[in-house]
Amino acid sequence: MGEEVRTKAAARPSWPFYIAAVLVAAVLAGAVAQSFVGESLAALGIPDPGPATTFGLPAMRGAAWMLAALAVGSFLFSAFLIPPSARGEDLNGAALTVDGMVASRTGAWASAGLAVIGLAMIPLVLSDVSGQPLSTVFFSVGAWSTALNQVNDAQVWLVVAAFAAVVALCGLLATHWWPQVALLGGAVVTVMPLGLSGHSASGGNHDYGTNSFIWHLLCMVLWVGGLMALVAHGRRLGPHMGQAARRYSNIALFAFAGMLISGVVNAAVRVRFEDLTQYHYGWVLVAKVIGLLLLGGIGYWHRQVTIPKLATQPRAFTRLAAGEVILMAAVAGLAATLGRTPPPPPREVNLTQMQVQMGYNLTEPLTWTNWVTEWRFELLYSVMALLMAGYYLHLTRRVEGWKTSRTVWWLIGCATIVVTLSSGIGMHMPASYSAHMTVHMILSMGVPVALVLGAPLTLVREAYPAGEFNPRMWAESFQHSSFVRIVTYPPVSLVQFLVFFYVMYMFIPLYELLISEHAGHVIMNGVFMASGYFYFWELIGPDEIPGRSSAKVRLAWLWISMPIHLFMGVYLMQLNIVMAEDFYTTLALPWNPDLLADQKVGGGIAWASGSFPLVIVFGVLFWQWLAEDRAESRETDRIAEENDDEEWRRYNEMLSSYTRH
Structure with a gap:
């Protein structure tokens, strides 16, 4: 639209409009409820x-x-x-x-x-x-x-x-x-x-x-x-x-x-x-x-x-x-x-304790077979995953030559979210500590590894034109922001990845509070994925991170962090206090599980289940290390050719001088 000259006569204040909208909602809500x-x-x-x-x-x-x-x-x-008013290559500042x-x-x-x-x-x-x-x-x-x-x-x-x-x-x-x-x-x-x-x-x-x-x-x-x-x-x-x-x-x-x-x-x-x-x-x-x-x-x-x-x-x-x-x-x-109006009689009148606490019933413990035969579609993060997959595929059609491997990784990450939260594993997560830990490890280590290898920010940058106020500029601004610089600084990245893990499981009242409320599950699942994404993004993500350490340094940080992360599994296997025992007991699960044994199984899962993602992470870091080494060698050869191998000649002259003396 062409720029219009704003005058006091033409421009109109908006506060009466806001007040009218708020009053309509308030008066109608009060009047209907009063009736x-x-x-x-x-x-x-x-x-x-x-x-x-x-x-x-x-x-x-x-x-x-x-x-x-x-x-x-x-x-x-x-x-x-x-x-905003003034902007350069990005929107920072x-x-x-x-x-x-x-x-x-x-x-x-x-x-x-x-x-x-x-x-x-x-x-x-x-x-x-x-x-x-x-x-x-x-x-x-x-x-x-x-x-x-x-x-x-x-x-x-x-x-x-x-x-x-x-x-x-x-x-x-x-x-x-x-x-x-x-x-x-x-x-x-x-x-x-x-x-x-x-x-x-x-x-x-x-x-x-x-x-x-x-x-x-x-x-x-x-x-x-x-x-x-x-x-x-x-x-x-x-x-x-x-x-x-x-x-x-x-x-x-x-x-x-x-x-x-x-x-x-x-x-x-x-x-x-x-x-x-x-x-x-x-x-x-x-x-x-x-x-x-x-x-x-x-x-x-x-x-x-x-x-x-x-x-x-x-x-x-x-x-x-x-x-x-x-x-x-x-x-x-x-x-x-609606929050003040009595609803009709519920669909189910005689609810079990499981339905009151979780919303649905479970009839048998989690097994290798029923995790794929039991399904209850999760409506929050699973829907987000489907939306992310659809948007990613939409963007790939706008970018010529986009690597198929990156698309595959992204879709694997999105599919893993849906399967983890909507299959039998996700259904048993509120009722079983071992299932909870399985979901935790998948969401914090498996899903982020797959998503970061999809290079979503690079895709956004290539799918939109440069120099415009659009998702490309937003992505570039995010990549060059102080927030990313801080959160991807290796010590900070390590701490944020580990702190919630340790705090949640070592402060038992906090775990009991989170596991017993639906809001707690929403918060935990979101934190698992966000924390893991930032950690693995800094380690192996193809997306640009300004000032990122070399592959050798990142590999060293991985060696430091993983034992600390896996130690929590050892701690849980040795813990003889059942976390959230009162909550698990109130569920009245029909198979009467041994809660302490299930918790120790969960500790074993925390200790061992990171192996598969780590194989991928080590492989990617090792490949990046080799690529950096080759790039350094090529750069050294190029400089030597430009200088007619001057450094090597000086070295030989120095040796000759030592020999003569």
Whole structure:
């Protein structure tokens, strides 16, 4: 779009637009929940705490979701939808433009508002579950203490408030491009605890419910927040509007599909189809789906009509998109009431302890055969792996002569994630220490080795043109960033690879906490893969790392680190205290396993299972060593030819001089 001259008369402020969206979500959520208040209180079996709670709690939840979306969308906008002001070969040290600063500050203030709401939700949640009026618990220090010690939702909102406060403070101080990427990650992490509570996190199949809800929340904040930021940019007639709109359009398409699919999965595991019209909960779901379909239609109209006309009719896009945001706010308000509306009877009433703790039942111990015959598709990291594989294959079609071996390695890594987490091994991970350790070793050593050999950053750099604000520039900026320089420094890389391993298994209460919660499994699996990726990326990754040590030095660091890593296996084989014994006992596994023996088997797996990845790592490092040696020899020969072997001649003259004397 051509640059437009911004004047006070033409540019429009965005804060009324933000307030309107937040109010629509809050008022609709409170009003719908209030209309079901009698049914809700009867289901909970508590007295009426008063309208300040019955209306206020869902209203605050709806407002929180919109503020979370605004924070994510604003940082998404300042990080990836418009370029910073001055940039060279990469974006390190690039300052934000005026529009980038406005978006960043908007995200910071939205996070501050979310932090305030998170704190206000603590007494609201206690009032809701206890039936006490809000005025009674709000000003009572003892009530706040009770809420934080005994009410899970209150603890979740405290975590949200803490994360949001940190993001808000950092956002108000940030003025450059790189912090925007970190703030986007922080804003996304802030809303993740909300995906681990509520109806989705309880009952049978709660692993499906929780993971699908995480996807639902992520897609919602990207879709809604990104559009809010884009509309605000259009209202102030900001530059690069066409590029930002087209880039957001791709994000919106993904988010719409993700919200629709994850919403269907989330509802299917908890609500029978025939119950949809028999309960208020079902009607809210139906209204939400209708709203999503309407939004999908508006998004299609944008792609086909308004975005192509941005250069000539920018206001047409802004007006339609503003109305779209208000509809999004209404859908978000409806969604916020679901956590307060009693759901229909569960699909399974008589749940076993395994279903309560894990979401599903196991009937026999893990064997060499049932790890391939038992399957339960994991909805979080397995879906990510499939998306990564698809994007990688898409990029390979844009690069001529891309090595097939790298593609094979990448696909092996992605397939290993799916098989590990979705097969019998992944199903037994919460119930068996030996299965847990098998998954740990595969995710931290096997998967990262395969993924780094796929050279994904090199592929991204070759698939996009140079000199533009695009994924190539983002990848190059990442490779030359201070973060990569620090995390790939051999001592730091070694420490980050080992510290979580030792801390988790030597501090037994931490292991018990992580293994007993679905959030713990999500965190552990993510840390395993991320930590292993950075460690092996520095050791053997084909991607460029500025200042990387020679292959000989990296091989030496591998010799130092592996015994330390494998020693933990020896420690576990000798440990005679059963870790997380209470949790494993409550599962009431029908085969009554010997927990200590299973733990010692897990220790043996930790000690021995790194052998196969190490063979590959040693092989790659040895090959790189030979390649470096050949390169040095060729360089030496070249210099000798250019200097007519002057160094050798001087050496011979020196020997002759010694002989004469």
